[in-house]
Amino acid sequence: xxxxxxxxxxxxxxxxxxxxxxxxxxxxxxxxxxxxxxxxxxxxxxxxxxxxxxxxxxxxxxxxxxxxxxxxxxxxxxxxxxxxxxxxxxxxxxxxxxxxxxxxxxxxxxxxxxxxxxxxxxxxxxxxxxxxxxxxxxxxxxxxxxxxxxxxxxxxxxxxxxxxxxxxxxxxxxxxxxxxxxxxxxxxxxxxxxxxxxxxxxxxxxxxxxxxxxxxxxxxxxxxxxxxxxxxxxxxxxxxxxxxxxxxxxxxxxxxxxxxxxxxxxxxxxxxxxxxxxxxxxxxxxxxxxxxxxxxxxxxxxxxxxxxxxxxxxxxxxxxxxxxxxxxxxxxxxxxxxxxxxxxxxxxxxxxxxxxxxxxxxxxxxxxxxxxxxxxxxxxxxxxxxxxxxxxxxxxxxxxxxxxxxxxxxxxxxxxxxxxxxxxxxxxxxxxxxxxxxxxxxxxxxxx
Numbered sequence: 001x002x003x004x005x006x007x008x009x010x011x012x013x014x015x016x017x018x019x020x021x022x023x024x025x026x027x028x029x030x031x032x033x034x035x036x037x038x039x040x041x042x043x044x045x046x047x048x049x050x051x052x053x054x055x056x057x058x059x060x061x062x063x064x065x066x067x068x069x070x071x072x073x074x075x076x077x078x079x080x081x082x083x084x085x086x087x088x089x090x091x092x093x094x095x096x097x098x099x100x101x102x103x104x105x106x107x108x109x110x111x112x113x114x115x116x117x118x119x120x121x122x123x124x125x126x127x128x129x130x131x132x133x134x135x136x137x138x139x140x141x142x143x144x145x146x147x148x149x150x151x152x153x154x155x156x157x158x159x160x161x162x163x164x165x166x167x168x169x170x171x172x173x174x175x176x177x178x179x180x181x182x183x184x185x186x187x188x189x190x191x192x193x194x195x196x197x198x199x200x201x202x203x204x205x206x207x208x209x210x211x212x213x214x215x216x217x218x219x220x221x222x223x224x225x226x227x228x229x230x231x232x233x234x235x236x237x238x239x240x241x242x243x244x245x246x247x248x249x250x251x252x253x254x255x256x257x258x259x260x261x262x263x264x265x266x267x268x269x270x271x272x273x274x275x276x277x278x279x280x281x282x283x284x285x286x287x288x289x290x291x292x293x294x295x296x297x298x299x300x301x302x303x304x305x306x307x308x309x310x311x312x313x314x315x316x317x318x319x320x321x322x323x324x325x326x327x328x329x330x331x332x333x334x335x336x337x338x339x340x341x342x343x344x345x346x347x348x349x350x351x352x353x354x355x356x357x358x359x360x361x362x363x364x365x366x367x368x369x370x371x372x373x374x375x376x377x378x379x380x381x382x383x384x385x386x387x388x389x390x391x392x393x394x395x396x397x398x399x400x401x402x403x404x405x406x407x408x409x410x411x412x413x414x415x416x417x418x419x420x421x422x423x424x425x426x427x428x429x430x431x432x433x434x435x436x437x438x439x440x441x442x443x444x445x446x447x448x
Contacts, residue, residue, distance in 0.1 A: 007178070011171040016164050023156045031149055035121075038145060039114045042077070042123035046136045049079045050127040053090040054134060078139040084132055098122060099137055107135050116142065181210055192221070245276035300428075303345040305379055305448060306331065306372060312353045313370075316360060326367045327360070333374045341379070341448055343428040351421035355383055355444055358418065362442070363387035381446040390436035398434070 081090040086101050098117050103124065107113045113124040125136045181204045188201045200218040204211050256269050313327055333339070359368045363385035371382045390398060398418055425432045431447035 005175075007175045008168065008171045011174070012164065012168045015167045015171070019160060019163050019167070023160055027149075027152060027156060030152055034145060034148065035116070038121050038140070038142075039123055042114070042121060042138045042140060043112070043125065045077055045079070045138045045140075046123055046125035046127075049081065049091070049138065050125065050129075050134070050136045053081055054127060054129040054131060076140065080137045080139075081127075082135040082137065084134075089134065096137075096139065098139075099124075104135050108133070119143075121145075185210075185214060189217075245279045249273050249276045300342050301345055302340055302342055303348070304339045305341055305348075305381070306336075306339045308345075308349050308352055309356075309370060309372065309381070312349065312356050315353065316357060327356070327370060328367055329370045329372070331372045333372060333379065335374070338374060338377060338379050343430075344424075347424045348428055348430070351424035352381075352446075354418065354421045355446075359383050359385040359387075359442065359444070362389075375447065379448045381448070382443060383446075384441065384443045386441040389438040389440050389442055391438050395434075395436060 078096075079091040080088050080096070080099065082099075082104055083089040086104055098115075098120070099122070103113060107124040107126050111126045113122075115122050119142055120139050121142055123138050127134045127136050185201055192199065200221060201214050203214055203218075252269060252272055256265070261269070309329060313329065316327070356368070356370070364387040366386040369382075369384045371384075373380050373382070422432055424430075425446065431445075433445040433447075434442065435445075436442035
């Protein structure tokens with residue numbers, strides 16, 4: 001069952017049950033109230049009957065005549081006045097099986113008694129007179145009462161039926177109106193293709209649960225879109241990066257195989273092939289590290305962040321040949337104990353190396369400043385270069401794996417280093433912030 005139909009059914013059933021309960025309460029209230037009114041009228045009739053039959057010798061003729069006129073209004077009621085011997089002294093002489101000595105004794109003890117038989121209402125009253133003690137019983141037919149209750153029941157049944165139909169129609173209209181935004185979302189989602197994952201679903205004006213759901217879905221679409229971009233960049237990167245060393249290996253081997261070579265030439269060729277193999281191996285290792293990176297508290301250990309910086313400085317000096325820009329390291333920390341931190345030492349070193357190496361590669365041979373300072377008892381590392389910087393259109397994409405800026409095509413790189421470093425920093429609770437301006441430089445701030 002569709003959610004809209006379920007909503008219609010539940011709302012109709014709920015309102016129907018409430019309507020039925022309200023109808024039953026109204027009916028029972030009317031039923032009980034009508035009975036009380038009938039017994040009240042019978043009580044009044046009992047008093048008039050007692051006065052009419054038993055006070056005739058005591059009341060003035062004029063007053064008795066007025067009582068007679070009032071009593072005449074209740075001629076449809078059957079009246080019996082019983083004496084102390086339970087014999088009918090006045091009124092209808094026919095026997096009534098519903099009036100028995102037991103009920104007469106109850107009236108003499110409790111003064112009144114009211115009950116209903118199958119077709120009549122009864123009311124009994126104890127009446128003390130100078131002629132003796134009597135019990136006045138009045139009986140009236142319940143025909144009018146049944147007719148009224150039946151009419152009320154019929155009217156309420158018709159109203160209930162009409163109300164249920166109306167409630168169903170209103171619930172259907174309300175569900176259509178309420179689920180109109182959902183239908184619009186379904187329509188938009190049904191048109192989303194792999195190439196249009198970056199097109200978000202329109203948000204409704206009201207910031208309700210549907211708004212939060214669509215916003216969450218749009219975030220999911222964005223992550224999926226980023227994943228597709230990463231996969232596309234990955235394929236492009238792998239095909240590009242593997243193509244060069246593989247082409248070099250195959251080309252060198254083809255040329256080398258055209259004639260006999262000396263031992264020295266074999267050695268040179270082996271070194272070239274191994275260099276390309278090592279390059280492929282390095283690319284594969286980086287990809288495996290990126291795909292298998294995990295957070296594990298078991299791998300955390302104490303390390304000194306300043307020692308990592310000095311080690312990386314020495315490593316870059318050894319691995320980068322040619323004109324190397326000067327790396328200036330400045331430390332403005334008095335308490336060296338804050339250098340001792342807990343984390344994955346090996347991973348953090350890789351991340352710091354990637355950041356510093358990028359600063360070196362893109363600095364245009366200008367000096368690179370590395371400052372280690374203290375902020376609220378924690379070390380803060382700032383890595384700043386005055387090189388080519390990052391274009392403002394590229395800055396929002398630089399955290400994506402395999403992404404490379406539009407102005408670095410002449411510099412060898414894979415687009416993995418920065419994204420790998422960001423993942424490592426996040427897993428080791430290290431804050432990362434980058435600010436850059438094209439042709440001015442880039443500043444990376446790391447908060448430990």
